Amino acid sequence: MLEIQLPDGTIVSHPDDATPLSVAEKIGSRLAKAVIAAKIGDLIVDATRPLKSFANGTPIPLRLLTEKDPEALDVLRHSSAHVMARAIMRLYPNVSLAFGPTITNGFYYDFDLPQKLNEDDFAKIEAEMAKIIELAEPFEQFSLDRTQSVELCRDMKQTLKVEHIETGLASHESLGFYRQGEFVDLCRGPHIPDAGRIKAFKVMSIAGAYWKGDADGLQLQRVYGTAWFSPKDMQAHLEQVEEAKKRDHRVIGKRLGLFQISSEVGPGMCLWLPKGARIRSLLEDFLRKEMLKRGYEPVYSPHLGRVELYETSGHFPYYRDSQFPPLFVNDGGALVDGWIRRLESKEGLPVAHEQAFMQAAEVLGCEIKEYKVEQSVAERTAVLQTWQRLHERYLVKPMNCPHHAQIFKAMPRSYKQLPLRLFEFGTVYRFEQTGELNGMLRVRGLTQDDAHIFCTQDQVEQEFRNTIELTRMVLESVGLKDYRVQLSLRDPKSDKYVGSEENWQKAEAALRRVLEESGLNFQAAEGEAAFYGPKADFMVRDCIGRQWQLGTVQLDYNLPERFQLEYIGSDNKTHRPVMIHRAPFGSMERFVGMLTEHFAGAFPMWLAPEQVRICPLSEKSNDYALELEKQFLDAGFRVTVDLRGAKVQAKIRDAQVELIPYMAVVGPREAETRSIALRDRIEGELGTKPVAEVLSMLAEEVNQRRIRFAVQKETNEPEQPKVTETASHEY
């Protein structure tokens, strides 16, 4: 007999051949029908899995999973992936299966198949899946040893599975399979009892994917799907996807006129329209003020730097592929650049091409007399590199650090000047792959709220503490309160890191100490540090639960070394400072893009590009409206008047659609009493108030940077009442 402990603590006895399903049957036939899978401790298993294998002398902790348990949905989706794979194998010949896991809200399966699938195939696939589900055949688990497994997969011509058994699963003695009708798949499980449990499913999309994530490897076709226990749940999900699309910063950015990416300017090049620029400049002013208070000093640097600067920093040619190509002042610059790269390439430079290069150099008027074909590759390269150093080459700057390092170097530094905190809203350019570009979230020209702190090793802890405090303050001022920090530390086994062992230990301990005392939710990640120093990244959760990586703080032992940065210590000897890179927003583009989605375009009063729209009732009230506009402007508000000959209903509707926080409706009554009939975009009418009262009320909302969400967050439980979140920040 097996002793089984149910979630309520009761212990029941069952025969040795008991399964979760048989336990459920004992409790009731309705429950047995509802069981999808079971949980033994933390392990999710099939409902048909014999429980005997879990017996270890103590009662087996068993929890039956039904449609109500979120874990069950995962099981359902994994089984749906099998059903989809089965359908696709029936429809198309020579399908080789890769992996088919579940993901948030659905599943996918990767296939290697000769036929290119597209959206027109979805209906066919869905119809075939429906047939399989109709039959409600069971999922049957069985195990084989390694040899038998490989043999079985070979027989089924599943070459990718064979490869996976031989590589990824090399340490497994025996392997699990599931059979469902004619379909057999290598799979750890668990699965639903039978395919009939899938009540709603949909093939969503198709995309390319790489075998085991290797971009140089085999390209597979990935088919995405979703599955649910009821059509109603699926409908709700599909509607939510639509809702999320409406929140897309690209859609809102266009509708509200925040920014534009024009293909004539170039992909990934963001044009800030007046309203978007307004938001950005408000954020910049806010941060600038906070930084000045905290002892930062503003600096400016140009958008170009000599290539040699980045050779010193180590960013060139190492990151060349993600940088815009160098600018050459001399006509021959690009020629010599290509020439060197071909000389140094694995294939080498064929004689005929070398002759052509030499001739071209002559044509361009930059003949290099010292270059001799009989010299070694190293010698010829050196000759060309000497030529390069004598001719200017520039890079549009991919980062600000080298410039700031030069500012540090501009004069001799004493320990008394440290920490030296230099900040700049620095625009940098990165040649991101075309497929990576995404609205404002991933662009090729971006402005970092960058600062570099030069300090002594002993000052690292306090500077890090201050930086963390600043970042928290900044995030909370826009209502982002749900975040965690990833502390990236060294891999103790690796030796790829620069900087002394002692400094690393001190720095890592200091960062950890600061995070611990800050009470922040943080996780340490060993081996995630950059080679030049440990770092802390802020992972922020927005109001619909998505995670963003925004602010970052990074210690750097590398650049001070490479740039030979020094200060004179109290001992009158030279010392090397530590450099801290930090950016609370990350980049203005990404931050504003993220905020747009976070607020669904309804920016809080302190950031709203337009704060108040004055809506005169008719042309008779235009004079009073214009008078009010001046009062609002004088009080520092961003305000406009709607002077159109439209009805006030239309003016209000347009202001609401534009998500303007307040509307001031004025007619003869208000003009008479010098008042405003105030309307709030969230609450609606607030009643008629004297002008002075409105001005001070709105000023307070701005000064406190109060956050009131105008567009509700979407939740998975639509029955939940609407909640208006409020948050305020005080100085």
Place this chain on the structure above:
RNA sequence: GCUGCUGUAGCUCAGUGGUAGAGCACUUCCUUGGUAAGGAAGAGGUCAUGGGUUCAAGUCCCAUCAGCAGCUCCA
């Protein structure tokens, strides 16, 4: 960069080889009103670009460019 999809008016989109369409926005006129759309008229197009097939191409084919989804990448 890779795979798939898309590109028609400022925006959202119809348009199945035979004369280029709708709604919203815009302009003008009428309307002068009390908290989410008053009415009428008008203007607006090299159908992404280049080539091809055809008597005839927005529509079919090829290339290029750009966008979207996913993959790979992000100092």
